Amino acid sequence: MTSRTRHGRRLEDFRREIYLCSRCNYCRGMVRARDATDLVCPIRENTGGFDAFTARGRNMIARGILEGKLDPQEATSEFVDALFACTLCGSCQEHCLSLDPDTWDLFPNNKFTDHKIDALGIAESLRGIIIETGNPPPAIRQVLHNIQLHGNPEGKPRSKREEFLEQLDFQVKKACEGKCSSLLYLGSNASYNQRDQKIVEAIAKLLHIAGVDFCVLGNEEEDSGSDPLRLGEEGLFEELATRNLALFKKYGFKNIICVSPHDYDALINDYPAFFENEWGKLNIKVQHYTEVLADLVKHGKLKVRKTSGTVVYHDPCYLGRINGVYDAPRDIIKATGAKLAEMRSSRRNSYCCGGGGGGVWYEALHKPRLQNQRAKQACDTGAEILAVACPICAQMLEDGLTDSGNCRMQVLDVAEILLNACI
């Protein structure tokens, strides 16, 4: 049972959690030696840093709204900027010490979902209120408009969603062309962004080499709705998810392999929470592609030659911290024989690339540019390759590296690294 209040994100639903906040300040300023926590909120560190940028401050504001002392209709652009500057990286929730008594015995190994205050849910519900008032930042409004109208954040034509697949040197089956048990769910970023399309290409080739029976939805695929939900547009999420559920049912998939950790998160957490009955009946196993590839390597379905060099891996927030997948990507890198380096802020303490929660489209007033900082952290390890497992992270960190001076590091997805090493 997740502590995240996935369904019904009205602020009122979070009342108990909002009042549980003891204002201990740990989500704002914790530095902890025992697990190398150097910084909790990257947004606070890189903006004006007022409390409103942090979980604690949002709880105070939420309390003010619940008590009628603040009127959301009067929300100012400064507050809206602070609210949408958050990348929902989950670090505040991870470091919040409001833990469920039932899981105390597990302390300090509690999972993300054991933390009692759903800091992300509260942020999302506040965003929902701002969306309702009709005053989100223009860039966010545009993204939501694009998803609603065109089914993708960038507003590109639906008919072009599958176009890039035609350039592959083997044919990727579409669900409408014949039965398959595993759906490779591409998601909007990977379908339209040229950089991310290379990641899909690598994943598809690897699945093809390993003989996995998979297909894609092509132009039928809908955005997962993860972004609308994170941005506070619950209605749009429900619309998109309903259409996806109908497609999953129509084709009878038994497995879904997600390219994006954000879609993975939506499918394993939000779909079951919002559509418990429908989702339960489908009985679908959802995995991130790194889990699938790691398994294929482990069972000898993918033969890998040993390579050299040093690779540093960046944990995507929605794969690692929020959903606990840390080892599969690392196992893949290690299988290639590359030396795996770690940044100081890794695993549960991973530093956000800046792209989540709408950050890939929205540049806050004081431009935190977390991607530059994360790229620098990676460069400081001396590795030649920065490995990612998320299309958004790939975009953001490539951007970050352009500002990194003499660093010659290359950003590659884990799938690309594996494909290069495949025999």
Place this chain on the structure above:
Amino acid sequence: MSNKDLFAKLEEIVGSKFVSDDKFIRWSYSMDSNIFDVLDPTPPAVVVRPCDPHEVSKILQLANKLKTPVYVRGGGTDGGGSRGTRVKESILIDITRLNNVVGIDESSQTVTALAGTTWGRLNKEVEEKGWRLGYKGPYSGYGSTIGGSVAVQSNGYGSPRYGVVAEDLTNLQVVLPNGEILETGSAVNPSAKKFYRYCIGPDLTGIFVGSGGCFGVITEVTLRLYPKAVDTAFGAYGFRNDNSTQKCYYEWLKTREADHVAWFAEDGLRVNSPELTEQGYASMLTFAVEDQTHELVDARAKLLRQIAEDQGGENLDSNKYAKGDWDFKFELLPRWAAKIGQWQWNCHMIPAGDALMDLKSVLNLLKRHEAELEKNGVTHSTVSIAHKNAGHVSTSMYYDQSNPDAVKLVKNLCDKYAELSVGKNGGCNYWLGKIWYPYTIMRNPIYRRFLLSLKKAVDPNNVLNPGGLMLPTDLNEEVCQ
């Protein structure tokens, strides 16, 4: 001058990024961790985040010119209510951009850090350089700042051996209300390092310790260092008899050999380790010892264990009951709060030999109100954390802040508790707050008049924390017998 003009002037000082008069941003600063703020959350007119003492100085000069009240906030974890009269038309200085360990001076065995540095960061950086702090910070040490701790006089980890935060202080840098920057210890001599407190003249450092920021804004703190600990030892003892607990507690403190001592009294034991209550224990004592050699740790732990056994203490699993409190220091209070709800502390100091008397009386007070507490879902836990020759008795009341009846009950009990423990039992508050002042400062007009004279001399326009230390908001008001 309008708020708009004030904002523009502050913008000139710190830059537009670090000043805000936005209603929602200001509201996020409306409440610290104490019940007074729960009852009356009040946002300031402007929040400003200076980055160094010079910016603080300019802000105070401006405030003096405009006669605008200034409050300073560190971690915002103040549980006692040290802030004075809340004024809406005020400037709130968020001091947390002054967040840096300036340096460790090996020759004087001291560390200097900016006031907005958290205890968590200071401990980490000091230990990475092969040293350790004596007093390590309050229970909220991952959130609270060292400047805030000095201003409200905090107690916590390391106190049985090293005392409260004030006792390892060698120098403070303080921005006075007129904007001048004062050094209080050996750094008064421009050629000297910040290594010694009691020199040059009277101990000015002490004026700012526990001042609630009424006399100046602390911007930098220098503390003594000790060699890094290489080993730790722990002990946990169950007692079936309160008198034996008291004797053991007293003797442990007398040795000054424990780095941490906690006495889990009746309700504290029931809340934290109910299985021990079920096994018939009346209370539990735990200790932690750390030191620079294994031999020293062994010898000190052996002494403490012998005392416990001589007093009939039954050896419990120290890994379970004592180690976690030390290894996960600064992580327990928020977890306890999460178990039940927001907490309100009622901490006070009591002589080591009087701890049982005090504990019994506060437990009796709680028992008299048990029905009301239960009805409103308020749980309590009484623990005595030791400080050298004193016990720091603390009842945490966990309550749901969304329940107005629970809030009222807790506030009412806090008042009764202070009246009993400080007013009658002879305890004293070690940190600041409106909870205790009626029974200390307000009962001693000579002390109060002296504070008032000091305030008039240092801050004639009463801009810094007006009403703090329960001083009159009009400084010309007479303080009568």
